[in-house]
Each structure stands twice: as C-alpha cells, then as structure tokens.
Amino acid sequence: MADITETPVAASARRAPIRMPERWFAWALVAPAMLFIAVIVAWPLAETFRLSFTDARLGGESFVGTKNYTDLLGSSRFHDTIVRTFFWMFVSVSLKLVLGLIGATLLNAAVPGRALFRILVMPPWVIPIAIGCIGWLWLYNGHFGLLSGVAQRIGLIDGPYEFLAYKTSAFYSAVVTDVWVGTPMVTLFFLAAMQGVPRDLYEAAYVDGASRWYRFRRITIPQIMPVIVSMALLSAIWTFNSFEVIWILTEGGPRGATTTLIVDTYKVAIGNYKFGEGAARAVVIVVLLAIFSLIYLYFLGKVNRHYGSGK
Amino acid sequence: MATLELQNISKSFGQAKVLHDIDLAIRDREFVVFVGPSGCGKSTLLRIVAGLEEATQGRIVIGGKDVSRAHPLDRGISMVFQSYALYPHLSVFENIAFPLRVAKLPEAELKRKVGQAAEILQLTDKLQLKPGQLSGGQRQRVAIGRSIVREPRVFLFDEPLSNLDAALRGDMRVELAQLHRKLDATMVYVTHDQVEAMTMADRIVVLNGGRVEQFGTPMELYHHPASKFVAGFIGQPNMNLLPGIVQATDSGGVTVELAGGPTLTLPVEPRGLSAGAPVEVGLRPEDLGLGEGLQMQVRVLERLGGQSITYGAVGPLDKVCAVLPGDAPIREGETISLAINTNACHLFSADGQVSRRLAAPALVA
Known part of the structure; x- marks a missing residue:
C-alpha cells in the first residue's frame, strides 16, 4: 500500500x-x-x-496602392470572367455529382461483373490529365476527330465541325472533358459512402413495402448526404481552379469563351508578365473561394445536424 | 392474427445446406421462439418467413394462404431486427411512421396510429428525438413501434434483445411478454438465449444444424427433452451428463452403474437398451442436493445468496455442477456427498436418443 x-x-x-x-x-x-x-x-x-498592391513586371515594381483592385472592379471583362467561372463551376460540378451518384448506384447494385465495372471507372482519374486531354483534342477535331466523323456519318452535320473553334461548343466541350476527369473520384466517394449504409435499413424498408426508388430517396440519399455535400464543396473548389483541361484544350479561347478566373490570372501574370495585376486576380480568387467555402461549411453543418442520428 | 405453417422448408447457400426439411405449425396468437446455437439456421428460417430469403424448397402458409413467393408486405408480417434498423436521420415519430408513409396513409390516421403505438410503448415524450438520443431499450421500443403500426398478422423478432445489457434484457423480456398479451398477436422470436426462450415462449423450436430437434412447450423441453442436445441446451446451468453402463432393465426402469459412482435404478422406459450398453445419465444441477450418493471434490464455489453454484470433479468427469442452497456448509477443496433424485434423472443411449421418463412431473403449459 x-x-x-x-x-x-x-x-x-x-x-x-x-x-x-x-x-x-x-x-x-x-x-x-x-x-x-x-x-x-x-x-x-x-x-x-x-x-497585388504593386505594378510588378519583369523590369521592376512600384507601389500602386489599390489600383489593381479598382481596375478589376471597373472591368466588365473581369466581371464576365467571374460569371463565366461560376457558371463553369456550376455546370461541371452538377454534372459530376449527378453522374457520380448514378454511377455509384449502379456500381453498388448486385450485378454480375461489378468488380470489373468498378475498375473500369478508374482510368479517367488515373491517367495523367494531359494525356487524357490530348485524347479529347483528337475527339473534338473537326477533320480527323471521332465525334465530328460520327456526326457526319449519321447525318447530324453536313461537314467537319470543330468543337473547340466556336464559343459555345468550346465551352461545353471543355465542361465535358472536365466532367470526364472529375467524375470517377466523385463516383468512388459516393460508392464508399453507400457501402457504409447498414443493410438492415434497406431490409427493414423492403419488409415495409418501400420500393427501390423510395429506399433510394429516403435512406440512401439522406445517409450519404454529408458525403454529397463534402464532395460538392471539394469538387467545386477543384473545378473553380481547374486549369489543365482548359489550357490544353483551348488556352481560354476562342475569344475568351473558356477563360475562367484561374486561366485569366495565368494569362495576365505569366503570359503578359503583369505580376501585380495577376496577383490581384489571385487574391480575388482566394477571397471568392473563402466566401464560397464558408457558406458551404455553414450548410454542411446544417446538413449534418438534419441528417445525423442526433448523437 | 393468423396461423403460420412452414412445410418442408429447406435452404441451401451454394453447396451448403443450412436448413433441412423444416415442418412447423404455429397456432394463431401463439408466441413461438426459435432457439439454438450460432449457425443453427434460426435467423435464416426467420428471414425466409419474412421474405428476405427465398427457401430452396418448401412452402410458407400464413393464415391458410401460400405466401412462399409473396412480397413481405403481402405476407402480413413485420420484423424487428437485431440492430433495430432505425433510420438515424429520422425522428422517432418518422421512424414509427415509416411503413405508414410508404403505404401513403392520410396524415390524420398516420398521426393517430403513431400516437397509439407510442402510448403502448411509452414513447410519447420521445417522438421528436432522433435514435442517437435514445437508450438501447428505447431504440428497441421504437423498432417494435414500427412493427405495431403495420398491424401485421405475424410479428417476427430477430434476436431483438441481444444488443442490450443483462439488466435491460430482463426488463425488455417482461415488456415483450406483456406486449404479446396486449396485442394478442402471433409472434415468432429468434434467440440464442435459452432463458429468453423459456421465459417468453408458449412453445419453443430447438434448432440444431438446420434441423428441428424438438418443438414443444418450455416444460416439455425441460422435463422431456427429445435428445441429448436439447437436454444440454435447455436449463441453466447445463445438465450434467455422467457416463455409465446398463446393468439391467425391466418395465420399471433401467439400472445403471455410473463410472466411478454408485449404481442407480432410473424410472425410465428401457427403449431397446440391454445390459452392458454404454449410456449417459442426465442430471440437472438443481436436482442434486447434499446427502449420500455421488462424491464430488469442490473446485469452484459461486455463492449467489439464495443459491450456491458448485463445480467439481465426480469420477472421471472434472466439471459437474450442482445447485445447492445458498448457505450450504461447504468449501472449495473439500469433498462433499451429493444425493441423486433418481426420479429427476434422464437417460441417453450412446447415439444421443433419450429414454422417456416415467416419473416426470405433470406438465404445465
């Protein structure tokens, strides 16, 4: 003792x-x-x-105060770029989430060869983006590309169509490629979340007569909602900052149709050696993403409270 | 409410056959418990009744109607799961209301039914909480509430108390028995706990290796086990099985010499036994008392207050159990003498078959 x-x-x-x-x-x-x-x-x-408070160039720099910011605020081109960036993010993220959800649901279904399908989902994510984008460049090519060729064969178009040469088609072509790159990861995250939903919940609902759609709507979606919201936030930030896809496919063109904030920043800061103006753009990106993230995190907390078990 | 018949049910998973020709007829408003060790097929059988598994062969008849291929909803059953299977994102109210929402019941009727179920289960003040905010017993009640509102013809329970602690399990056992009386419903209950089976069941199905070993009332199983397996499984602590050799048989009983012990004449039917046959004498620990008979060296003594559970060596057996009075004057390490009540003995042949007891007490339901 x-x-x-x-x-x-x-x-x-x-x-x-x-x-x-x-x-x-x-x-x-x-x-x-x-x-x-x-x-x-x-x-x-x-x-x-x-x-961002200087006019830094290759030749030197001097303090210019808030000039870079006031120039940006007064520039309609910059406003267009912001709107375009958010539109790009909204369309691309929405498609990634919807396709990811559909893909995860299919991969989670008890079908023969499920393991093989799960592996086949991976390549767009695994292969280097540059290589994938070069493949897409070829697909979008008017004279030698598969898409234009097939469209001509089945009579959709009369002659070669350069998908990346026109403003609207170039924008949506870039969206498609970005979705192609980003969807597998979303799919796999959703799949992992779906596999974590206890089987008993589905069996209890099945015994109670709930249809597949009802079970998906009232059990699967609420159970994986925190993952959906988290993925939406991450995917939104990645898509907002997505550079390689746009740069390799269009370099922001034609006539700025695919120039998002990140591409614009690169063009100004690195392409035109206007480091000060580029830095101001980068700061705007940080501020916008920070505001966006805070709003998202607020909703994530609400979602977790709503869909949580009350613990 | 309804009768439930299982006719010739078999189930295989690939090459493995887990249920063999199960035939059972469960009466209307009866509380039947499927009991057996892990892997005996009791949960699979329940899932087949529920419609969550399909039988490889056989028929399920509920209320006189063949429902073997019917959707669970059309079978008129509801099921309470071991894990409760509560929807964590929904409130207690919405959990209980779930089957009614599926059935698109009008809101007023839905509220009335949920309110009724909550009242029966004492959950009225918990309706707005989420499952994560409830205790284990309360969660179990919510799961039962979800079953009640369906007003099924047969309630199915899959080990509903196994996630609860011992004290709560005892309380819930009483609550479930009361609920059965209140609802006056046909209930099928799966458990591996023979105490649950004995205390709650009108009749018990003992399963072993996918076969029904015995189907009878708790007292039938206790006093007239159909096999050595049932005898060993039913009763707490487990029955002692002492090896012996048959010395003589006549219409009044069988005389057996226990290995390393006395010779006893047991009032049981001889049932094909003859002198020299190896047998096992089944002795329930509670049928042993202090007095002349078996010599046992006490190794472990558990004083429970009202009882003293005594474990020791008898002849070649090193783990014989006796339930003695709480104040029995014995100590660990000493050798005591135990009297055998031969009227309470069971006799098993080498192949595990039982000889019917002639002096068993009259059965009570």
Whole structure:
C-alpha cells in the first residue's frame, strides 16, 4: 500500500526535469512541416498579397496602392470572367455529382461483373490529365476527330465541325472533358459512402413495402448526404481552379469563351508578365473561394445536424 | 392474427445446406421462439418467413394462404431486427411512421396510429428525438413501434434483445411478454438465449444444424427433452451428463452403474437398451442436493445468496455442477456427498436418443 501512494509522487518527481525538453522535442518534430508550410504556402500567399498592391513586371515594381483592385472592379471583362467561372463551376460540378451518384448506384447494385465495372471507372482519374486531354483534342477535331466523323456519318452535320473553334461548343466541350476527369473520384466517394449504409435499413424498408426508388430517396440519399455535400464543396473548389483541361484544350479561347478566373490570372501574370495585376486576380480568387467555402461549411453543418442520428 | 405453417422448408447457400426439411405449425396468437446455437439456421428460417430469403424448397402458409413467393408486405408480417434498423436521420415519430408513409396513409390516421403505438410503448415524450438520443431499450421500443403500426398478422423478432445489457434484457423480456398479451398477436422470436426462450415462449423450436430437434412447450423441453442436445441446451446451468453402463432393465426402469459412482435404478422406459450398453445419465444441477450418493471434490464455489453454484470433479468427469442452497456448509477443496433424485434423472443411449421418463412431473403449459 505504501508503495502505491508513493509511486505518483516519485513518478512526477522523475518526470519534472524532462518536461521542458519534451516540449522542445515536440516543436522540433513539427518544425520541418511548419517550415515547409511557411516556405511553400505562407510566404507565397503573403508575397502574392504584397505584389497585388504593386505594378510588378519583369523590369521592376512600384507601389500602386489599390489600383489593381479598382481596375478589376471597373472591368466588365473581369466581371464576365467571374460569371463565366461560376457558371463553369456550376455546370461541371452538377454534372459530376449527378453522374457520380448514378454511377455509384449502379456500381453498388448486385450485378454480375461489378468488380470489373468498378475498375473500369478508374482510368479517367488515373491517367495523367494531359494525356487524357490530348485524347479529347483528337475527339473534338473537326477533320480527323471521332465525334465530328460520327456526326457526319449519321447525318447530324453536313461537314467537319470543330468543337473547340466556336464559343459555345468550346465551352461545353471543355465542361465535358472536365466532367470526364472529375467524375470517377466523385463516383468512388459516393460508392464508399453507400457501402457504409447498414443493410438492415434497406431490409427493414423492403419488409415495409418501400420500393427501390423510395429506399433510394429516403435512406440512401439522406445517409450519404454529408458525403454529397463534402464532395460538392471539394469538387467545386477543384473545378473553380481547374486549369489543365482548359489550357490544353483551348488556352481560354476562342475569344475568351473558356477563360475562367484561374486561366485569366495565368494569362495576365505569366503570359503578359503583369505580376501585380495577376496577383490581384489571385487574391480575388482566394477571397471568392473563402466566401464560397464558408457558406458551404455553414450548410454542411446544417446538413449534418438534419441528417445525423442526433448523437 | 393468423396461423403460420412452414412445410418442408429447406435452404441451401451454394453447396451448403443450412436448413433441412423444416415442418412447423404455429397456432394463431401463439408466441413461438426459435432457439439454438450460432449457425443453427434460426435467423435464416426467420428471414425466409419474412421474405428476405427465398427457401430452396418448401412452402410458407400464413393464415391458410401460400405466401412462399409473396412480397413481405403481402405476407402480413413485420420484423424487428437485431440492430433495430432505425433510420438515424429520422425522428422517432418518422421512424414509427415509416411503413405508414410508404403505404401513403392520410396524415390524420398516420398521426393517430403513431400516437397509439407510442402510448403502448411509452414513447410519447420521445417522438421528436432522433435514435442517437435514445437508450438501447428505447431504440428497441421504437423498432417494435414500427412493427405495431403495420398491424401485421405475424410479428417476427430477430434476436431483438441481444444488443442490450443483462439488466435491460430482463426488463425488455417482461415488456415483450406483456406486449404479446396486449396485442394478442402471433409472434415468432429468434434467440440464442435459452432463458429468453423459456421465459417468453408458449412453445419453443430447438434448432440444431438446420434441423428441428424438438418443438414443444418450455416444460416439455425441460422435463422431456427429445435428445441429448436439447437436454444440454435447455436449463441453466447445463445438465450434467455422467457416463455409465446398463446393468439391467425391466418395465420399471433401467439400472445403471455410473463410472466411478454408485449404481442407480432410473424410472425410465428401457427403449431397446440391454445390459452392458454404454449410456449417459442426465442430471440437472438443481436436482442434486447434499446427502449420500455421488462424491464430488469442490473446485469452484459461486455463492449467489439464495443459491450456491458448485463445480467439481465426480469420477472421471472434472466439471459437474450442482445447485445447492445458498448457505450450504461447504468449501472449495473439500469433498462433499451429493444425493441423486433418481426420479429427476434422464437417460441417453450412446447415439444421443433419450429414454422417456416415467416419473416426470405433470406438465404445465
């Protein structure tokens, strides 16, 4: 008994001298990661913010105050770009979510060869985007492309049609390719969520006479709703910042039809060497995405409360 | 309410046959419990009745109508699952109302029925909560409520109490028995817990390896087990099985010499046994008392207050159990003498068949 009462005292007495070094050791462990974040994230962010108040070019820079921002606010072209970016994001994310949901539902169904289909979903996500986009460039080609060729064969069009040469078709062609790239991951996330729904819930509903559609609507969707909302947010941010697809297919053209904020920023900052103006655009992107994310997170909390089990 | 008949039901999963020619006739308003060890096929049988599994062969007849191929809804059954299967995103009200919403019942009638079920199950003040905010027992009641509102002809319960702690399980057992009386419904209940089976059932189906070992009232199973398996499965603590050799038989009973123990004349039907046949004498722990008979070296003594559960070695057996009075003057390590009530003994032949007892008490339902 005497030993037991003495032990904690003895232990704390032993521990006391190493308490400070332990704390320093902990800092030492996280220091490389913190240094990495400081160099790769924090410093560029701060530098971008600083640059946005300058007219930095290749030849030098000088402080211009809020001129870059006031120019952007007064530019109708920039307003169009913002609207186009949100429209691009809305169309692409909506399609990814709907197709992902349909795909996950099919892959979750007890059909023969399900494992094979699950593997076949992966390639668009697994192969490098550049290679996938080059494939799509060929598909969209008016003279040698599959789509134009098939459309001509079945009599939909009279002659070669360059999908990427016209404003509307170029925009939606880029959307299709972006959806092709982004849907597999959405599908797999939804599939994983669906597989986590307890089988008993479906059986109980089946015994109660609920149809497939009713079970999907009242059990599957509510049960995976937090994942749907989370994926919508992530997918929206990725799509908002989607650069490779647009750049490889159209470089933002024709006549700016596929120029989103991120493409515009690249063109200004890297293409025209207007680092200050480009930085202002980048800051606008960060602010817009931050506002967008906060609104989304607010709704995510509401969704979790609504669809949660009350725990 | 309705009768439920299972006719020649068999079920195979691939090459594995899990149910063999099950024939049962469950009476209207009867509470029948399927009991057996894990893997005996009791849950599969219940799922076949529910329509969640299809029998490989055989017929299911509910209320005189063949429903073997019918949708669960058309069978007039409702089922309570082991996991409760409550919809976590819906309130208690919506969980109970779920089958009524599926059936598109008018809102006023739906509210009335849910209210009635909630009142029966004492859930009225919990209707707006979500399942995650309820205790295990309350969740189970919600699951039962979802069954009640359907007004089924047959209620099916798949191990509904196995996720609850021991104390709550006891309470819920009483509640379910009361509910059965209140609803006056046909109920089929699956459990692996023989105490649940004995306390709640009008009749018990003991399943083993996909076959019905015995179908009878709890007292029939206790006093006249149809096989060594049933004898060992029913009763708590388990029946002791002491090996012996038949010395003589006549119409009054069978004389058996226990291995390392006394020779007893048991009042049982000889049923083809002859001198020299190896047998096992079944002795329930509660039928042993202090007195002249078996010599047992006490190894473990569990004092429960009213009873002393005693485990020890008798002859070649090292785990014989006796239930003695709570204040029995015995200690671990000492050798005690146990009196055997021969009228209470069971006799099993080497192939597990039982000889009918001649001195068993009159059966009560």
